[in-house]
Amino acid sequence: DAKTTQPNSMESNEEEPVHLPCNHSTISGTDYIHWYRQLPSQGPEYVIHGLTSNVNNRMASLAIAEDRKSSTLILHRATLRDAAVYYCILRDVLGANNLFFGTGTRLTVIP
C-alpha cells in the first residue's frame, strides 16, 4: 500500500473545527482513503473513507483534493472526546486486506 504523511501532533480548542491533513502523493487509482482513530486505552475505530468525492458522516467529513494526492479529515466541532491519534490509511482494493497504520496525528483538544 502507498504511504501517507501526517503531522505528528495538532491542537484544537474545544468546540472549534479541526482540519487534520494527510499527504499521499503516490496514491494509485485503486486506493481508497480511510481514516481511523484510536482513543486512549481503546482499540482503533473507523471514522470515514472515500475514493474521489468528498464524504460526510455523523462523525466527520473527508475532503479529497482533486488530484487525490492529499486529503483532510474535518471534525466540525471538536469535543474532549475527540482527543485521539488519527490515522490516515490507503487501502488498495486490489491489494492486501489488512490496515497499515503509520504514526498518525495525535490530536489534543483544549477545554
Place this chain on the structure above:
Amino acid sequence: DSGVTQTPKHLITATGQRVTLRCSPRSGDLSVYWYQQSLDQGLQFLIQYYNGEERAKGNILERFSAQQFPDLHSELNLSSLELGDSALYFCASSPRWRDSYNEQFFGPGTRLTVL
C-alpha cells in the same frame, strides 16, 4: 461497543511461557485480523483468517500462531515469550475476506506483560 470481544483484558506472564489470546468477532463477520501495538513498532498487522482459513500474513513471528474455529472465534498463541513481546494485541473483524473499502471493527485489546 464494536461487538468484537477479547479475553483476557490483561495477561502477565514470565519469559519462556506460552499464552493464548481469544477473540470473538462481530456477529456475522467471517474475517478476523490480529494486530500488535508496541511502543517502538506502533500498530502492526500480524495475520488474517477468513472462515477458518489463513488468508494473509504480516509481521508475525514463527513463535506466534493463530487459528479460527468453526464458530468463527479466533485464538492467537504466543510461545517462548520474550520481554519484547509485551504489547497490546488487538483483534478486528469484518464481514468478508476482501474488505478494502469497508471498515474493520476492533476489539478492546489484550495487554500482555512479559516479566
